[in-house]
Amino acid sequence: MGDIVSLGGADDGVRLVEFERAIPGRPATSRRPAGPRILRFSEIPSGAQVFLTDSEIAFLQKEGRFRFELLNEDPDRPRRERPTNLGLTEEESRYADCHLDYVVACYGMPGGYKKSRPKLRPIIKEVAERRGEKPPSPSTVMRQVEKWLVGGDVLGKAALIRKRRYANTQQPWAPKLLAAMRSCTYRALLLPKGSASDVLALLRIWADENYPDGNVALPSLRTMERELAKVDKYIKDYLRKGGGKAGRANAAYYERPLPALPMEEVEVDHTTFDVQLIDDQSDIVFGRPDVITIRCRRTGMVLGLGIGWEMPSFASFIEAVRHAMYEKDLSAFPSVKTGWPCRGRWRRMFVDNAMHFLGVSIAHAANELRFEVVELRPGEPWMKGAQERLFGILNSRVAHAVPGTTLSNTAERREHEEALEPPALTLREFEAFLVTYICDEHHWAPHTGLGPLRTLPDVPIRLWRQEIGKVKIRDLPHPDTFASLAGDVDHRTVQHYGIDWDYIRYQSDELIPILTHPKHKPGKGKHKGTLYRVTRDPKDLSRIWVFDPYRKLSIEVPAVRQDYAAGLTQHQHAVIIAHHLRTVRQFVDIDGLLRTRGQMLVEIERLRKRRNVQGIERKLARFLGQQKAKRIRSRVTPANDSATASAEPLDIEDPSFVKAPEVRSPQASNLNRRMRENPERVRQVEAEPGRPPKKIARMPKKDAAQAAVKAPPSTSSSDLDAIRNTNSDWDDV
Structure with a gap:
């Protein structure tokens, strides 16, 4: 009673039950036979009752669905696990084998086994002499025979081992202190170099906060070291390095079965090669190339690759897909001897989360390319370990062997820093090395994991030639599909000289229908022209596609400078343009230009100041003249009621009796003109044709009445007596 047994198997589930008691079977009568004995079990942890007969237990035990898990040999001690032959230590196995010889010899006694020390001693002595060891006591042998009778039928020799001793499970510390020790241990593991001394220091702070009187005995440093050593490795990695690192470091690896045919499953990944590349025509350093490869999982063949200069993008991914699907043109690589026979469309592609172009774009491309x-789960590189291994081989065989390599890590680079050569490999040379190695060496070398078992090697080209005939190659997509998927889209105007895009000019006769269309606007000044959708391939800037909205078709427009743009990538063009502008800035003395510009501005400012001063003086003179005219017009004079004066012509030199006409600019607004009620008009004398006008006598300047009211003479006169007579109130000094 109290033994724990497992019922069932992997197909129907395993249930743990605890034996409670045996129910005797009904006795036999004259009418019916005796009933079987029933054993009652209680399921853990639900407590449901399970009833089994001896025959049912025997049937389950034969199928391996009735197993002892824990035995309750001593009710006062905790139940222990029932060992089996596979769960024995080497020491326990030697002990069981030794005593099994004595047990078998006792069972072979004449007349059967008898519990008699005199009869057992000669048998024990004979076995000990045969084994060459000291004979055990008869009591020990009889005790082992008893164990064999009880559990030998089920457990075999595992029933003869000693009872396993278990350490004292009772903790010497209070539960609250144990919880604090566990908490401080986890807090110390959060530190990058947390140790047992840190745990003890944190525990000291906890004791001071919770027990200010200091009546707490803390464990020793050795105890903290043992507690720290008990922590599971996953928990240590999780606290120190995060859940992702803990999962990758402690996860189990599983191999995936290979597909049945080539082109059924492929895997794609990228890596940045450890080499610096330069331009083919100049010394411009493009940087480290990022290579994307597509590999067939069944044969190990590299179906295609794409070379980019930035971190993996959707454009470089589409370039690799295009290269993998179509026939390879190896005319640029005459050193390749064996060719590259891979082409076609696959059914399934495996990618991981390290590919930064995952998302809507790749899903849309997969739908179009069918x-x-x-997507593989993150942190599981073994799901495509062959692809990772391929990158390691390409880096070590190609990138690390050419000049300009940067090696794979900083420590290795520091050791070889003096021996490393400057970048000297161009893009074309690097691509030639890469293609030659893939076609002539990688495809023809045996690789582990391609055989009928994953541990057996095989040759990729052999598998491809043997099994590709079983695959039906589907029709491939139109080349324009790739340009539309990975193309860089923008809107540009179409002019008579063509289309400018990032300093590259594109021109074609096909643009004439757009230029001559009635709805086309070329744009001039502040008026913008008509914008048209243009698309270019980031991997080849030698041409663009312009969508004609009037004819509803796409026009291919080549670059004017094909010697520059043919085969040029967008990243290369950007690096070349940036290098050129930087070179121009370095050649031009920017500070000198700024000084020259500043001196010009200072001189212009000085001239503007002088001109402004002259203008102010002219404006001041004009203002004073206007004020004088205003003063003359506003002067009050007596009315001219003399008939003699009225009969005479106007005195032009002294127009005292006639108001001067107002002078205004012809650009002045009429609303600003001063309105005069009765302006005096100047009579005009018209001469008869052929006859000069008559001479009219001039009237006297002033009459007697006007002379009487004439103003006194000016004080500027030098006659002192006249001035004194005029001012009679002055005092003599």
Whole structure:
């Protein structure tokens, strides 16, 4: 009673039950036979009752669905696990084998086994002499025979081992202190170099906060070291390095079965090669190339690759897909001897989360190109370990062997820093090395994991030639599909000289229908022209596609400078343009230009100041003249009621009796003109044709009445007596 047994198997589930008691079977009568004995079990942890007969237990035990898990040999001690032959230590196995010889010899006694020390001693002595060891006591042998009778039928020799001793499970510390020790241990593991001394220091702070009187005995440093050593490795990695690192470091690896045919499953990944590349025509350093490869999982063949200069983008991914699907043109690589026979469309592509172009774009491309995308779970590089291994081989065989390599890590680079050569490999040379190695060496070398078992090697080209005939190659997509998927889209105007895009000019006769269309606007000044959708391939800037909205078709427009743009990538063009502008800035003395510009501005400012001063003086003179005219017009004079004066012509030199006409600019607004009620008009004398006008006598300047009211003479006169007579109130000094 109290033994724990497991019922069932992997197909129907395993249930743990505890034996409670045996129910005797009904006795036999004259009418019916005796009933079987029933054993009652209680399921853990639900407590449901399970009833089994001896025959049912025997049937389950034969199928391996009735197993002892824990035995309750001593009710006062905790139940212990029932060992089996596979769960024995080497020491326990030697002990059981030794005593099994004595047990078998006792069972072979004449007349059967008898519990008699005199009869057992000669048998024990004979076995000990045969084994060459000291004979055990008869009591020990009889005790082992008893164990064999009880559990030998089920457990075999595992029933003869000693009872396993268990350490004292009772903790010497209070539960609250144990919880604090565990908490401080986890807090110390959060530190990058947390140790047992840190745990003890944190525990000291906890004791001071919770027990200010200090009546707490803390464990020793050795105890903290043992507690720290008990922490599971996953928990240590999780606290120190995060859940992702803990999962990758402690996860189990599983191999995936290979597909049945080539082109059924492929895997794609990228890596940045450890080499610096330069331009083919100049010394411009483009940087480290990022290579994307597509590999067939069944044969190990590299179907295609794409070379980019930035971190993996959707454009470089599409370039690799295009290269993998179509026939390879190896005319630029005459050193390749064996060719590259891979082409076609696959069914399923495996990608991981390290590919930064995952998302809506790749899903849309998969729908158009008609293949399925399977995203592997993050942190599981073994799911495509062959692809990772391929990158390691390419880096070590190609990148690390050419000049300009940067090696794989900083420590290794520091050791070889003096021996490393400057970048000297161009993009074309690097691509030639890469293609030659893939075609002539990688495809023809045996690789582990391609055989009928994953541990057996095989040759990729052999598998491809043997099994590709079983695959039906589907029709491939139109080349324009790739340009539309990975193309860089913008809107540009179409002019008579063509289209400018990032300093590259594109021109074609096909643009004439757009230029001559009635709805086309070329744009002039502040008026913008008509914008048209243009698309270019980031991997080849030698041409663009312009969508004609009037004819509803796409026009291919080549670059004017094909010697520069043919085969040029967008990243290369950007690096070349940036290098050129930087060179121009370095050649031009920017500070000198700024000084020259500043001196010009200072001189212009000085001239503007002088001109402004002259203008102010002219404005001041004009203002004073206007004020004088205003003063003359506003002067009050007596009315001219003399008939003699009225009969005479106007005195032009002294127009005292006639108001001067107002002079205004012809650009002045009429609303600003001063309105005069009765302006005096000047009579005009018209001469008869052929006859001069008559001479009219001039009237006297002033009459007697006007002379009487004439103003006194000016004080500027030098006659002192006249001035004194005029001012009679002055005092003599």
